Amino acid sequence: xxxxxxxxxxxxxxxxxxxxxxxxxxxxxxxxxxxxxxxxxxxxxxxxxxxxxxxxxxxxxxxxxxxxxxxxxxxxxxxxxxxxxxxxxxxxxxxxxxxxxxxxxxxxxxxxxxxxxxxxxxxxxxxxxxxxxxxxxxxxxxxxxxxxxxxxxxxxxxxxxxxxxxxxxxxxxxxxxxxxxxxxxxxxxxxxxxxxxxxxxxxxxxxxxxxxxxxxxxxxxxxxxxxxxxxxxxxxxxxxxxxxxxxxx
Numbered sequence: 001x002x003x004x005x006x007x008x009x010x011x012x013x014x015x016x017x018x019x020x021x022x023x024x025x026x027x028x029x030x031x032x033x034x035x036x037x038x039x040x041x042x043x044x045x046x047x048x049x050x051x052x053x054x055x056x057x058x059x060x061x062x063x064x065x066x067x068x069x070x071x072x073x074x075x076x077x078x079x080x081x082x083x084x085x086x087x088x089x090x091x092x093x094x095x096x097x098x099x100x101x102x103x104x105x106x107x108x109x110x111x112x113x114x115x116x117x118x119x120x121x122x123x124x125x126x127x128x129x130x131x132x133x134x135x136x137x138x139x140x141x142x143x144x145x146x147x148x149x150x151x152x153x154x155x156x157x158x159x160x161x162x163x164x165x166x167x168x169x170x171x172x173x174x175x176x177x178x179x180x181x182x183x184x185x186x187x188x189x190x191x192x193x194x195x196x197x198x199x200x201x202x203x204x205x206x207x208x209x210x211x212x213x214x215x216x217x218x219x220x221x222x223x224x225x226x227x228x229x230x231x232x233x234x235x236x237x238x239x240x241x242x243x244x245x246x247x248x249x
Contacts, residue, residue, distance in 0.1 A: 008035045042103045043111050049099055050120075056093050057125025060086050064132050071139035074147065076164040083171035090178035094185045101192055108193040120186070129179070133217035136172060144168050156224050157231075169221055176217045183215075 002010075012035060016026055032047045063082050070078040103111075120126065144165040145151065151158075155165045190196065216222050 011035065039110050039114055040107050042107045043114065045099060046103070046108075046111050049096060050123075052096065053093055054123065054125045056089050057123070057129055060089050061125065061128050061132060063089075064136065068132075068135050068139045071136065071143055071168065074143040074164065076168055079168050080171055083175060087171075087174050087178055090175065090182055094178070094182045097182075097185050097189050100189055103193065105193055105195075112194070133172075133176070136175075137218055140168055140172060152220050152224050153227070157228050172218050173221050176221070179217065180214070 012029065014020065014025065014029065020026070031051060032044055035044070038044055063086055067079055067082050067086070070082065145155070148165060150165055152169075154160075155169055160166065187196070
């Protein structure tokens with residue numbers, strides 16, 4: 001029976017063959033605190049989950065750079081394919097946050113003391129992801145709206161044909177929706193671990209994060225849905241006869 005220390009040595013000093021060399025596992029597996037220095041048994045998972053989040057965001061940003069190029073070229077097939085990858089990555093990021101819910105509030109407080117004044121709002125990947133949608137929108141607008149002489153209303157209603165402009169727009173909408181879900185899930189995680197009535201490590205109320213979860217990158221693509229619904233309602237009547245009254249007459 002191996003001792004805890006012997007197991008720690010196996011974890012921290014794994015055998016390196018070609019696969020491990022290619023993945024730089026010797027460096028990757030030392031990006032966390034030494035196991036003997038962890039403040040509690042959950043700090044390792046806290047570091048790893050957030051490090052993996054940064055890796056996924058790096059891949060998303062890298063992919064979105066290509067998407068912007070393909071939007072500029074109006075290469076819809078590549079846009080849709082690559083945005084499909086981004087959508088899957090966003091779902092992975094959201095789902096893996098659930099791992100952190102296995103911590104108790106007390107265990108998280110012990111980890112929180114290790115962060116100094118650090119906050120998830122300082123995440124380099126997250127901060128870059130907040131900026132990139134503006135370039136996505138500019139490229140989409142130039143190629144799929146202005147370049148085709150279309151408005152958002154044309155794409156969704158007046159000249160709707162489920163064509164390239166619509167498909168590209170919906171790929172952006174799905175990214176926007178998934179990003180909102182990621183932020184909302186993060187709010188739920190915070191609510192479960194430290195409570196929304198508390199202050200962040202920067203001294204700001206944590207419930208300010210809820211406003212971020214409602215932020216939309218592409219408001220034009222969301223607002224058109226409400227505009228269309230109101231316009232349709234004006235033509236067929238907001239209040240209509242109940243179906244069950246017609247069927248029983």
